[in-house]
Amino acid sequence: MSCLCIHYHSTETALLGILNDIYGEASEGRSILLIALDLSAAFDTVEHSVLFSCLENSFGVCSQVLQWVRLCLTMFTICFI
Numbered sequence: 001m002s003c004l005c006i007h008y009h010s011t012e013t014a015l016l017g018i019l020n021d022i023y024g025e026a027s028e029g030r031s032i033l034l035i036a037l038d039l040s041a042a043f044d045t046v047e048h049s050v051l052f053s054c055l056e057n058s059f060g061v062c063s064q065v066l067q068w069v070r071l072c073l074t075m076f077t078i079c080f081i
């Protein structure tokens with residue numbers, strides 16, 4: 001899992017990091033899945049505790065995935081996994 005778009009870092013740096021990861025995995029014959037989410041704008045108007053509760057209780061999101069969403073909403077603008 002990679003979270004590459006950290007505040008005050010450029011999009012170019014993030015894309016180069018992603019491409020590097022993709023090329024590295026592909027050269028070893030591994031499959032690659034890229035999911036890009038911009039969670040910051042979408043959930044700015046939602047109280048995060050309500051969102052986390054809903055994700056956990058209504059959708060069964062828990063453990064590491066829930067922690068990842070918390071991390072992305074508090075520290076990162078865009079996260080790539």
